[in-house]
Amino acid sequence: GGGEVGKEIECGNILSEFKTTKVLSDSAREKNIFIHGKLADQDAVIILEKTPIREDTLAELFTGSTLKLEMKNDIYSTYRLQAPPQLNEIKTTVVCPATEKHIKKYQRQESFLVEETGADYQSITLPYIQKQSFSVQWVYNILEKKAEADRIVFEDPDPTVGFLLLPDFKWDQKQIDDLYLIAITLQRGIRSLRDLTQEHLPLLQNIFQKGKEAILQRYQLPASKLRVYLHYQPSYYHLHVHFTKLGYEAPGCGVERAHLLADVIQNLQSDPEYYKTRTLYFPLRVDDGLLSKYKEAGRL
Amino acid sequence: GGGEVGKEIECGNILSEFKTTKVLSDSAREKNIFIHGKLADQDAVIILEKTPIREDTLAELFTGSTLKLEMKNDIYSTYRLQAPPQLNEIKTTVVCPATEKHIKKYQRQESFLVEETGADYQSITLPYIQKQSFSVQWVYNILEKKAEADRIVFEDPDPTVGFLLLPDFKWDQKQIDDLYLIAITLQRGIRSLRDLTQEHLPLLQNIFQKGKEAILQRYQLPASKLRVYLHYQPSYYHLHVHFTKLGYEAPGCGVERAHLLADVIQNLQSDPEYYKTRTLYFPLRVDDGLLSKYKEAGRL
Known part of the structure; x- marks a missing residue:
């Protein structure tokens, strides 16, 4: 009213x-x-x-819009279509x-690919992250249901392997084509891929399994249509997993930043120290403070 | 009028x-x-x-539109904006x-993510590849300089670790922004990632090192601006490596299909059987014959 x-x-x-x-x-x-x-x-x-163009609004779009002819050549013609505002938000x-x-x-910003050995992580990246103390208060608000509680798609309340599954901000939830959800671990203090060891396998397997099940149930999208991955570097240092629709080129799904959860699980199974010891590669933008640290260290 | x-x-x-x-x-x-x-x-x-959002229409867009609040959390809020039709064609x-x-x-064509264990490769994928006997004659024509000889950017003629570096067909070479080159191994018979073992490390390291050097020399683009990777599945079964500019979202650079050459080298160094034994994930299009094989095997 x-x-x-x-x-x-x-x-x-x-x-x-x-x-x-x-x-x-x-x-x-x-x-x-x-x-x-x-x-x-x-x-x-x-x-x-x-916003993406929705199939279910096409009929209304075609009847309710006005067209301005721009060009006509043989079987091809182009127009500017002016749509009713509520169909074109x-x-x-x-x-x-x-x-x-x-x-x-x-x-x-331009980006540069950084090569981070296990030792670089300890001597350059970790001190930088700790000194910055990036706020993850907004993540805690979600975990404590102080914000976005109505957006939760699935919840596993177990304090060790539990997580919340929510739509990512970038997804307007109007169509499945660009489905994008984030699983946020309830457990605090796992900053990124670098902190993961074999002890986290139950957590990772739980997110992988139950996340896929929840998406199948809620959106009728099977696991074979999903890309499930972590970012390194992540944009915030509280462990979270990305679920996007296969075929949707989500920002950050490139091989230089994304790590398939299935690969992470396999790597930890065969080598508990995999993410402590490996050299990891990731892009950093010119204005990223961490890039300056790598430059100062003569690593770029 | x-x-x-x-x-x-x-x-x-x-x-x-x-x-x-x-x-x-x-x-x-x-x-x-x-x-x-x-x-x-x-x-x-x-x-x-x-249509793209134009900077010169922003002021009119902000004053002339209506906003519907969707979500508010801390400093973040999201809205649906309904714009005048002529500003949003x-x-x-x-x-x-x-x-x-x-x-x-x-x-x-829709794609599905396929899960291929080492055993699946032997029993499903490899027999399919062999039966199809996909022609790589066009690759041999390049290697024998019967075709595209004038396009070669760099050549290492060593029969074991040598390769040719050429622009990919998708790159028009008009600008560096979407730089895309392919290194093709002279050695024949290495079908894909699945065939790689520790004996191929000198080959892979040679391509990685000399490919980066050649691109620096020819295009003044340093290694920190490059994404260097293999595809699995590849589009043809003769080993080749992709060099694309970081920041250019080349088709096929997503985490579900691309494998960073630097990671491949590390994985083989620590486990010679890595690519024989790992479960690998990749997308296949509905009309791909290999997908039918996985369906017949009840794997999808």
Whole structure:
């Protein structure tokens, strides 16, 4: 009723006050844009991304839109189609107040591939992570059901092998094509792949098995249509696993950053020290503080 | 004047008459969709693709749109933004009448992730590869300089560890942004990752080292800007290595198909049987004969 209308009006006001400082990055391929600016004197980052075209709205789109002819040549013609706004929404994410770190995160940057030995991790990467003490309060809010509780798709409450499964922010959940869920471990203190040993096999196997089952049950998507992996480096240092639909080229699913959970499990089974001793490769952006550390160490 | 208005009305009519037969393919990432259907009893293909977000329309977009709140957690909130239609157009291409070839061209093939144990390789995959006897004559033509000799970027003629480095067909060599080269081993008979053992380490290390050096010399691109990997399954069964620019999301660089050469070398160094014994995961398209073999074996 009135409350909802009020909320919508209030939301509308939020963006009309926004003053753009700088476009941080954009992608013509993905139809998104990352903007730094001010919202009522606070630094903010706004992310706009056009939404995928949904098959179930095509009929309405075809009848309810207007077409402007652009070009006609033989059997080919092109048009600009103007659709009813509710059939053509733009997914909008607001980070406010945004810190310097957020702004840097979304700034388009060149990347370099870093080679990190087990010793490099101990002497360069780990001290850097510890000194930064990146906040994972928002993860704890989720684990404690203080936020996003209504978004939980599956929960295993076991304190050792348990996890929550939620849609990733990037997924609008309107279609299965770009399905993207994250499993977040209840256990705290496992920072990344580098911390994993054989003692974590039950946790990893539990996430792999129950995550796949939950996705089959909720979205009717079988394991053979899933890409299940970890990132190294992760974007936050609380262990989490990515579930994306095979065929959807999710950002960060490239071989230089993603590690299949099935491979991680096999590697730990055959060598408990695999992720302590291996040289791992990952891309770092020019403005990443960790890259400076590798440069200082003469490693790049 | 009147003519233009008339044209727009006529155009609007075109799509409202369209009857969808089938969605041929779509991309949630690129926000496009390819649809087969009928336009006035003729076969037609319609391609819709959302347009990139333009920096010069942002101010108008922010003031002229309505926002619907979806989620709020700490400093993060997400909304659905409904924009004025003229600021959020959809590029529309019509092919009419469309032939069978057009329809096939735009038809997406679904993929399934296959789990191949070492035993599966011996009992299912290897017999299939051998029976198909996929021709690699075109590779031999390159190695014997009967074809593409003028495209060779670097050559190491050693019969055991030697290789040729050439631009991949997909790369037009017009810009470095999407650099893509292939190193093809002179040694014949190494079908894929599955054939590799410790005896191939000198070959792999030679390709890795000299390939990177040749690319630095020819394109001024250092190793820290390269993604160097093998495919499994490969598209042809003669050992070759992919060199692509980091940051360019080359087709097939996803974690489900690509294996970093640096990881392959490390894995063979610590376990000579690594690629004989491991379970490997890879996507196969619905129309791939190998997928049928896995289905017959009850593995999917």
